[in-house]
Amino acid sequence: MSATTNSRSGWIAVFFTICIWTGFILVSRHGGTGTLTSWDIASLRFGVGAVIAVFFLPRVSLPLLRVVALFSLSGGIGYAIAVYAAFRMTPAAHAAVLLPGALPFLTMIIAWLWLGHKPAPSRRAALVVVLVGIILTAADSFSRGPQLTGRQIFGDLLFLYGSLSWAVFSLLLGRYAVTLLAATVATTLGSAVAYLPIWWLFLPSAFDQAPVSEILTQALYQGVLVVFVAMLLYTFACAASEPKQWRC
């Protein structure tokens, strides 16, 4: 494939990745105002994702069980249950700021505290600007009046916790020599094995009351598009380009 064709394919992959990541916030918030509980939506993410993960299983080399557990607790269960609960309490714009917006800030702070990777002075200015964005979002929640404020702030905190979990997952990916596909398969299967029995036995569910269209939408989006298709497109985009073109 020529460099031009490669680059064009890469840009197309970037476009669709952005569409899926943007859609994640919209579809999840829509789910948060629907019939399914946040526990149900997490179960669809892991259940449907696990079916696809089994398909990829022969093609990847899984990390040690301890690493699978770390991936599942950070990028799987820890992230999903926090953010799907938060989507029931807080508008999509707050999710936009506190998930993809706050992630670089939290990742750099954790890398600093945990790994001792002090950010360069030129980057600290960028981090301060992101912090201002997070504070402004919190200020919006505080201005919602006594009825809404408490619930919305709790939702904001859950989003920040979700971002924190994902930041830890991102740093773990850099620490262990695992491909993105293998990490996704390991995280999805590990989360499904640990979470689904607990959800089935103990957690509140509204599957029997939810419209089929709602279940199918969340299953397709969370389990297929978000977990696997976006990850494959992103990996392809990074491989097909000069990394600095779209900052992989």
Add this chain to the structure above:
Amino acid sequence: MAFVPVFSALAAVPLLDEPLSATTLAGLAAVTAGAVLGARQGGPLPSAHACK
């Protein structure tokens, strides 16, 4: 990739009927500016891939 927050929030206005307050809009502008600034000053801010 830095523009995912602003795309999501703007799309939520017509699609989910969730109006944007001026404070949230300023917050969005700040996180987007921070991500762009970080990317211009020596590569992306560190995140393996966005939250999803």
